[in-house]
Amino acid sequence: MNNSAGTLAGRLYDFLREEAAARRIAAVGIGAIYMAVRLDNGALGLAAAPVTPWSPVAQAAVFPPEESLPGRPAAALLAWLTEGGDPWRTALALATANALIRQERSDFDGDPLDHFQLTAADRVVMVGRFTPLLTRIEATGAALTVLEKDPAKGMVLTPGDRRGRLQDCTLAIITATALLYGDLEDILADLGAPRLVSLLGPSTPMLPPLFAPR
Amino acid sequence: MTHLGGVRIREAAAVLDIVAAGGGTRAMRPFLEMTNLFLKG
Helix, strand or coil, X not given: CCCCCCCHHHHHHHHHHHHHCCCEEEEEEECCCEEEEEECCCCEEEEECXXXXXXXXXXXXXXCCHHHCCCCEHHHHHHHHHCCCCHHHHHHHHHHHHHHXXXXXXXXXXXXXXXXXXXXXXXXXXXXXXXXXXXXXXXXXXXXXXXXXXXXXXXXXXXXXXXXXXXXXXXXXXXXXXXXXXXXXXXXXXXXXXXXXEEECXXXXXXXXXXXXX | XXXXXXXXXXXXXXXXXXHHCCCCHHHHHXXXXXXXXXXXX
């Protein structure tokens, strides 16, 4: 049963569950920065490894042993998208989803900033720090605010202050890891009328219908 | 959402090894491509 029907995670599950029913997990990689899932057809998907507040012992208590995952039906891991609660399971589910998405279309390959046409008049809000982009954005003269959960990486704001920044920006660059923490919908709801909203990073599900206006 | 920026994996085995070893985007870059889709608002 999909307990998250209507959310982005729930809709992603609904888009892919039929495809998932035909596939099994061939291999899983769990690293400090990313998680990867390879399917029995060779396709591989990525998701950022989430930061959890749990100790390694507590995390291990709720997470299946890594070696037990190969051979499982892809649908079983994909279904973790709809459970919530454990960010590790959600991340592996997102990596499974990204392996299932076979997106052949690309409007362009390479650095997205080349196509954002930033100017000094822009007010950019970056939700999640993308370090490689910072210098290039600042070089355009655009005002840049980095919102983060980690105060060492950016500004940690109250929901009200965050809403104000999001309401005022002309361009929003959002890390796809927001999907793992379940706050992407809130971020999108807080935006005013930016000219561009980008979901960025190797965790991004490249599935346009998922984000179509409803 | 008006833009999606993700990756296309070119060498799955290499990327899987890098992930398991704790590597990040920079280490994976030779084995993947950055792809972009613009969405209609």
